Amino acid sequence: xxxxxxxxxLAVAAPALAADPSEMLKDPVLEKKAEDLGKExxxxxxxxESIEDSNADLARDLRVIVxxxxxxxxxxxxxxxxxxxxxxDYVLLNPPFKGTTLxxxxxxxxxxxxxxxxxxxxxxxxxxxxxxxxxxxxxEEKRRLDALLKDGDRS
Amino acid sequence: xxxLLYLLPVAVFGILALFFLRGLTLNPREIPSVxxxxxxxxxxxxxxxxxxxxxxxxxxxxxxxxLVNIYGSWCIACVQEHPYxxxxxxxxxxxxxGIDWRDDPVEGAKWLKKHGDPYxxxxxxxxxxxxxxxxxxxxxxxxxxxxxxxIIRYKHIxxxxxxAWEQTLLPIIKELNK
Numbered sequence: 099x100x101x102x103x104x105x106x107x108l109a110v111a112a113p114a115l116a117a118d119p120s121e122m123l124k125d126p127v128l129e130k131k132a133e134d135l136g137k138e139x140x141x142x143x144x145x146x147e148s149i150e151d152s153n154a155d156l157a158r159d160l161r162v163i164v165x166x167x168x169x170x171x172x173x174x175x176x177x178x179x180x181x182x183x184x185x186x187d188y189v190l191l192n193p194p195f196k197g198t199t200l201x202x203x204x205x206x207x208x209x210x211x212x213x214x215x216x217x218x219x220x221x222x223x224x225x226x227x228x229x230x231x232x233x234x235x236x237x238e239e240k241r242r243l244d245a246l247l248k249d250g251d252r253s
Numbered sequence: 254x255x256x257l258l259y260l261l262p263v264a265v266f267g268i269l270a271l272f273f274l275r276g277l278t279l280n281p282r283e284i285p286s287v288x289x290x291x292x293x294x295x296x297x298x299x300x301x302x303x304x305x306x307x308x309x310x311x312x313x314x315x316x317x318x319x320l321v322n323i324y325g326s327w328c329i330a331c332v333q334e335h336p337y338x339x340x341x342x343x344x345x346x347x348x349x350x351g352i353d354w355r356d357d358p359v360e361g362a363k364w365l366k367k368h369g370d371p372y373x374x375x376x377x378x379x380x381x382x383x384x385x386x387x388x389x390x391x392x393x394x395x396x397x398x399x400x401x402x403x404i405i406r407y408k409h410i411x412x413x414x415x416x417a418w419e420q421t422l423l424p425i426i427k428e429l430n431k
Contacts, residue, residue, distance in 0.1 A: 142391035145281060155355060156391065159381035184389040186287035 121161055128168045135174050136161055139181055140189050148191060286389050286408040293321070293403045294387030298376025301353060301362040309350055309376030314403045318429045320349040320422075321397040322372070322413075323385060325356040326364035328393040334412030335368045341418065342371035347426050351375040354385045354393055398422060400429045 123129040136150035143154035149161055160181065167177045181189055193199050235243065288294075293314055300308035314321070322338065324331040342349060351372040353361035358377045365372070378384045388397065391410070398407040407425050409417060 142284065155380070156382075159355075159386060162381045163383070163386065183287070184386055185391075186285065186389075188284050 121158070121165065123165050123169060125169075129165075131174055132161075132165045132168045132177075135177055136164055138178070138191055139164075140191050142185060142189065282391075283410050284391060286405075288389050288405050289408065291405055293397075293399055293405055294384060296376065296378075296384040296387065298352065298378055298384060299358070301358050301365070301375045301377060303362055304365075304370075304375060306374045309352065309374045311403065313350065313374055314399050316401055318347055318401055318426055319373070319399050320347055321352060321388075321399055322349055323352050323354050323388070323390050323393045323395045324361075325354045325393050326360040327356065328354075330412050331394045332368060334394055334414070335371070337413055337415060337418065338371040339369040341413075346423070348373040352384060352388075353377045354390065355380045355382050396422070398425055398429070 123132060133150055137148045139149045139160065141147045141149045141152035141154055141157040141160075143156050144152050147157075149157040149164075164177055164181070167180060172180075178190075187193055187199070193202060195203055293311055295311050296309065297311075298309045300306050320341075324335075338349060341347070349371050351365075351374070353375055356377070356379070358379075361375075361377065365375070376384070382390070388395075388405075389408075394412055396409040396413050397405050398409075400406050406429060407422065409422060413422065
């Protein structure tokens with residue numbers, strides 16, 4: 099029962115965000131937009147965390163500046179562009195689909211196609227078991243088989 | 254032909270191995286800067302108290318190849334590179350400007366008194382470090398080479414070591430000074 103309660107509590111608890119209340123915008127709609135964008139932006143210090151999740155000073159600075167820009171009336175795309183202009187596509191946790199990232203996005207699918215093609219070719223070329231015609235047993239073979247089977251019954 | 258086909262997996266493995274080997278030797282901290290070959294960001298930074306200069310503005314970088322060094326009194330790696338910056342200043346090859354990043358200016362000034370002051374001009378960039386973010390700074394220390402036309406030409410991440418100076422930064426500065 100205790101365990102169940104603990105599990106339930108853990109399941110219900112929302113992951114804590116690093117943004118402390120003093121950083122948050124008063125307008126809940128803008129704050130939500132800022133949080134959503136912040137989750138897509140990589141913290142340059144901890145690298146696999148978003149700026150929204152990170153405690154690093156630089157992540158805090160970026161959170162503050164992102165919010166300032168939203169408060170000034172910029173759109174999500176404008177704020178995102180502001181950060182990308184300074185840190186490059188690397189700052190986006192979800193890399194954009196463009197020329198330099200084609201291999202990244204399409205590579206796995208290309209490999210899959212090649213692998214499926216190779217497997218297909220391999221299995222088609224190998225003579226299947228069903229394809230070899232079944233030659234009926236000769237009278238001699240039948241006699242031997244019957245003898246063996248009878249032999250098995252006795253033991 | 255069939256034989257060649259059997260070599261295909263080996264070839265694929267080889268290519269992947271090359272990629273991974275390259276990946277292993279890369280430093281994930283060294284994020285290529287998108288600001289290379291772009292003008293220095295517009296800045297107008299206040300001076301450090303008691304230092305006697307007027308701070309650091311974009312206009313101050315015009316006309317000479319210079320270094321812009323990001324430091325802070327809280328930055329431990331800066332202590333490591335600092336004596337070498339003082340040495341570079343003594344050679345007179347290139348002026349170094351400092352940006353005291355995310356710091357209390359009083360502490361920043363004290364720190365320079367303690368560790369030596371290699372800078373021509375120093376500007377203060379308090380949190381949230383707008384100018385540093387305009388420079389695409391990811392941590393301190395970082396050093397930028399700015400050319401005569403105020404275009405950023407190179408970004409060095411981490412302490413300027415004698416090796417980095419002699420093998421990378423100095424040749425670029427010499428080239429730009431031609």
